[in-house]
Structures are given as C-alpha cells and as structure tokens.
Amino acid sequence: xxxxxxxxxxxxxxxRDLSLPETLCCGQAFRFVPYENGFSGGAWDKKAFxxxxxxxxxxxxxTLADKDFWCDYFDLSLDxxxxxxxxxxxHPILSEAVRxxxxxxxxxxxxxxxxCSFIISQNNNIARIQGIIERLCLNFGDEKDxxxxxxxxxxxxxxxxxxxxxxxxxxxxxxxxxxxxxxxxGEIDLCAVSxxxxxxxxxxxxxxxxxxxxxxxxxxxxxxHKLECFxxxxxxxxxxxxxxxxxxxxxxxxxxxxxxxxxxxxxxKNPEIFK
DNA sequence: GCCCAGGTATAAA
DNA sequence: TTTATACATGGG
Numbered sequence: 001x002x003x004x005x006x007x008x009x010x011x012x013x014x015x016r017d018l019s020l021p022e023t024l025c026c027g028q029a030f031r032f033v034p035y036e037n038g039f040s041g042g043a044w045d046k047k048a049f050x051x052x053x054x055x056x057x058x059x060x061x062x063t064l065a066d067k068d069f070w071c072d073y074f075d076l077s078l079d080x081x082x083x084x085x086x087x088x089x090x091h092p093i094l095s096e097a098v099r100x101x102x103x104x105x106x107x108x109x110x111x112x113x114x115x116c117s118f119i120i121s122q123n124n125n126i127a128r129i130q131g132i133i134e135r136l137c138l139n140f141g142d143e144k145d146x147x148x149x150x151x152x153x154x155x156x157x158x159x160x161x162x163x164x165x166x167x168x169x170x171x172x173x174x175x176x177x178x179x180x181x182x183x184x185x186g187e188i189d190l191c192a193v194s195x196x197x198x199x200x201x202x203x204x205x206x207x208x209x210x211x212x213x214x215x216x217x218x219x220x221x222x223x224x225h226k227l228e229c230f231x232x233x234x235x236x237x238x239x240x241x242x243x244x245x246x247x248x249x250x251x252x253x254x255x256x257x258x259x260x261x262x263x264x265x266x267x268x269k270n271p272e273i274f275k
Numbered sequence: 276g277c278c279c280a281g282g283t284a285t286a287a288a
Numbered sequence: 289t290t291t292a293t294a295c296a297t298g299g300g
Contacts, residue, residue: 123279124281170296278300279298279299287293288292
C-alpha cells in the first residue's frame with residue numbers, strides 16, 4: 001500500500017478486498033450516503049467524500065496527517081482474503097455469503113457513535129436509523145464547514161427526552177439519554193470497556209438502560225473492533241436455527257464477528273435461504 | 276392501510 | 289428461568 005497526497009485529499013493505492021457499497025451499506029455504519037461515483041459522509045469527527053477506483057481509495061477531505069486514521073478506519077491491515085478463505089471452509093452457506101459480498105470489511109468506528117447507533121437500531125429499520133442519526137447530528141453535532149459531527153456524550157448528557165423529540169427516535173430517546181449520562185459521567189468508560197475481556201465488557205455496556213446483548217455486541221464489534229463478538233439478532237437466530245443448526249458463535253473462530261457480518265448481509269438480501 | 280424493522284424492558288407464568 | 293407483550297415511528 002502506498003499513500004500519496006492529491007489535490008483534494010489523499011490516495012491510498014494497493015487496497016484489496018474492499019467494496020464501498022458493501023462495507024458502508026451492510027448495516028454497520030449509518031452516516032455514509034451514495035454520492036456521485038462514491039460515498040459522502042462522516043467517520044468519527046471527519047467529513048469525507050470517498051471513492052474507489054480499481055485498487056485506489058481516494059479520500060477527498062483527508063490529509064496526510066490522517067492517513068493512519070483512514071487505514072485504521074477501513075481496517076486495511078487485516079487480510080480479509082485469508083479470512084474469507086477460512087470462513088468458506090467452515091460452512092457451505094458461509095462460503096456462499098463471502099462470495100456474495102467479498103468486499104465487506106468491518107470498520108473501526110467511534111465507540112460512542114456505535115453505541116448510540118445500535119441503541120437506535122433496536123426494533124427499527126436501516127433506512128429510518130439513518131434518518132434518526134442524521135437528525136441527531138444536524139441538531140446536536142458540531143458544525144464545521146457544512147459538516148455536522150456525531151454529538152458527544154457530554155453534549156447529549158445535558159439534554160432531556162423532550163429535547164430529543166426533533167430526531168423522532170421514539171421510545172429510544174430515553175435510552176440515548178441514559179447512555180450519554182453514564183458515559184459522560186464516567187460511570188461507563190468506553191475506553192476501559194474496549195480493553196476488557198468480552199464477557200466483562202458486555203456486562204459493563206448492559207448497565208445502560210436499553211442496551212441488551214445485541215446492542216452490546218454490535219458496539220464491541222463495530223466500535224471497539226472486538227472481532228470475536230457475534231451479535232445475535234432475529235436474522236442470525238434464524239440462521240443459527242436453520243442452515244447453521246448445531247453451531248455456536250465461537251465455532252466461527254476468533255473473527256466470528258466478521259463471519260457474522262457476511263452472513264447477516266447475505267441473509268438480508270436472500271431471505272428465502274433462512275425461511 | 277398494513278406489516279415490520281440489526282431488541283429490550285417489564286410483567287407474568 | 290423462560291415466554292409474552294408494549295414500545296414510537298415511518299419505510300416499503
């Protein structure tokens with residue numbers, strides 16, 4: 001991989017095993033939207049327009065100072081081709097799933113944003129989740145040349161449920177406030193949680209009202225890069241009761257969370273497979 | 276209009 | 289410990 005400066009940002013060449021639509025639209029991140037020949041959106045506190053041309057990843061808005069940030073964000077140091085090969089040998093349906101969307105990578109998102117996003121995700125659909133998060137950023141994020149960052153826990157901790165009415169998140173507003181107050185108040189230290197063993201970390205996150213095992217595991221997988229976490233939502237339960245009957249999450253190995261994401265995406269686009 | 280969504284809190288069995 | 293139900297909202 002080589003990273004060079006361009007007129008409007010940076011170029012990372014030699015990028016393998018990455019599809020922007022598959023990675024940004026597979027239900028792990030909610031702040032990127034298709035724009036022209038790429039995607040426009042935000043990661044952490046950075047706005048960017050991102051496009052992929054063969055094996056060159058162009059990040060408009062990026063600077064050489066954040067080159068490591070973007071390599072980390074797209075998890076470019078992990079060999080996904082090798083992982084897919086391992087996954088394919090585990091189960092024939094998983095083999096189909098990795099062939100269906102071989103460009104999925106698990107992003108390294110901001111832990112607080114991931115926590116909030118998946119609190120919002122409960123009993124909700126992806127299109128609407130995106131809308132709620134967009135309104136959350138527009139109303140309470142910090143504006144910097146037209147871009148609204150994801151609001152901090154500190155900012156949201158000062159609000160109440162009525163203040164959040166503008167984002168129309170329904171019953172989840174109470175959960176967002178509780179999460180913000182526990183994180184801002186130091187009762188939950190997301191940095192410390194990310195260093196804990198998985199079971200301990202999950203229990204810690206579940207101290208937040210509105211955070212159950214699913215939200216906790218999504219937070220750990222997408223916001224803390226704990227790749228062994230295996231979020232069990234309704235689709236995955238169906239998959240584990242159907243084609244993967246008899247298997248347990250840990251049977252998928254140390255990167256079970258990544259395998260889970262391939263299965264999840266495949267099952268959503270091919271619901272008949274899972275009945 | 277109807278069905279349902281990357282679940283969880285709460286109550287009841 | 290397991291199972292049933294309410295929950296706010298709106299996309300398809």
